[in-house]
Amino acid sequence: KLPSLIENVQEQKKKCDSLLKEMIEIARTCPYFASIVSIVGIGENLAARIIAELGDVSQFDNRAAIVAYAGLNPKIQQSGDIDGLHLKISKKGNKHLRCLLYLGAQCNYRLRKEDPLYEFTKKKRQQTQCPLSSKAAYTASAHKLLVIIYSLCKNGTLYHS
Numbered sequence: 001k002l003p004s005l006i007e008n009v010q011e012q013k014k015k016c017d018s019l020l021k022e023m024i025e026i027a028r029t030c031p032y033f034a035s036i037v038s039i040v041g042i043g044e045n046l047a048a049r050i051i052a053e054l055g056d057v058s059q060f061d062n063r064a065a066i067v068a069y070a071g072l073n074p075k076i077q078q079s080g081d082i083d084g085l086h087l088k089i090s091k092k093g094n095k096h097l098r099c100l101l102y103l104g105a106q107c108n109y110r111l112r113k114e115d116p117l118y119e120f121t122k123k124k125r126q127q128t129q130c131p132l133s134s135k136a137a138y139t140a141s142a143h144k145l146l147v148i149i150y151s152l153c154k155n156g157t158l159y160h161s
Contacts, residue, residue: 020048023048023049023052024045024048026048027047027051027052031153032051032054032149033047033048033051034158035156035157035158036050036152036153038152038160039104039108039145039149039152039159040108040111040115040118041104041105041106041107041108041109041110041111042104046100046104049100050097050104050149053096053097054066054097054149057149057150058154063147066146067143067146067147069093069094069097070093070094070097070098070142071089071092071095072090072093072098072139072146073089074088074090075089075090075091101142101145101146102139104142104145105121105139105142105144108141108145109121117141117145120140120141120144121137121138121140124136
């Protein structure tokens with residue numbers, strides 16, 4: 001029974017791999033693909049998945065709309081005239097896109113290339129007044145990464161660090 005289960009898992013993995021290759025081929029035809037792949041830390045696999053989750057970038061009027069779509073906008077807690085804290089994200093959006101952007105920010109930081117997004121994450125983790133945990137810093141970088149992707153796709157340009 002175990003060998004048949006192993007064979008079944010291997011067969012499913014092959015199907016997954018072939019579907020991913022097909023997805024990448026379809027994503028290559030998208031006008032945003034080259035712009036997204038040009039970002040440090042984002043490969044073809046991640047770019048194809050981001051494109052699948054985002055769809056047409058022109059549907060968003062501004063960067064605030066795309067950030068809200070991903071659920072990366074700050075959740076403001078306030079009462080009356082007292083301005084509240086902006087510590088958490090709303091999470092009222094596409095959780096798959098949010099996860100992919102987090103992964104992209106994490107990959108960017110781990111490559112350790114001199115890049116504005118890397119420098120931003122590094123600054124957030126090492127700031128003296130209130131250093132962020134690595135998770136919070138990656139989330140802040142995911143927000144910035146989404147804004148960069150939006151800008152690149154809107155303008156049809158490639159990323160230059």
